[in-house]
Amino acid sequence: xxxxxxxxxxxxxxxxxxxxxxxxxxxxxxxxxxxxxxxxxxxxxxxxxxxxxxxxxxxxxxxxxxxxxxxxxxxxxxxxxxxxxxxxxxxxxxxxxxxxxxxxxxxxxxxxxxxx
Numbered sequence: 874x875x876x877x878x879x880x881x882x883x884x885x886x887x888x889x890x891x892x893x894x895x896x897x898x899x900x901x902x903x904x905x906x907x908x909x910x911x912x913x914x915x916x917x918x919x920x921x922x923x924x925x926x927x928x929x930x931x932x933x934x935x936x937x938x939x940x941x942x943x944x945x946x947x948x949x950x951x952x953x954x955x956x957x958x959x960x961x962x963x964x965x966x967x968x969x970x971x972x973x974x975x976x977x978x979x980x981x982x983x984x985x986x987x988x989x
Contacts, residue, residue: 877930878983880922881976887915887922888973895965902962909958912965913949919972920946937975 875883891912895902902908923942931939945964949956 875925877926878980880926881980881983883922884919885973885976885980887918888969888976891915891965891969895962899962899966903958909961912961913956916961916964916969917946917949919969920944920949934979937972937979942972 894908894911897908902912920942923939924946926939931937949961
């Protein structure tokens, strides 16, 4: 079983991968089906890692919007053919940078805590 720090690092890695390709801009993303699938896949990875952190971890670090992150995965998986690319793009462009900052700060806090 992966430790919370590993899952958080997985999330950061997936965010970085999304940002690397979304930096090309929205128009490029709308014209590239593979890029769209790349973004969707990595958002799913982020949400799955967040879900596997568990309720106790979420409750202990409630300043991060875990429920919204996990809900995005459910939308992507269950509403795949009805996805709103505007919403996905907004997530990639606006929400993920904020989430990345929050996770980085949380990792710094966890690194300072003694192993127990």
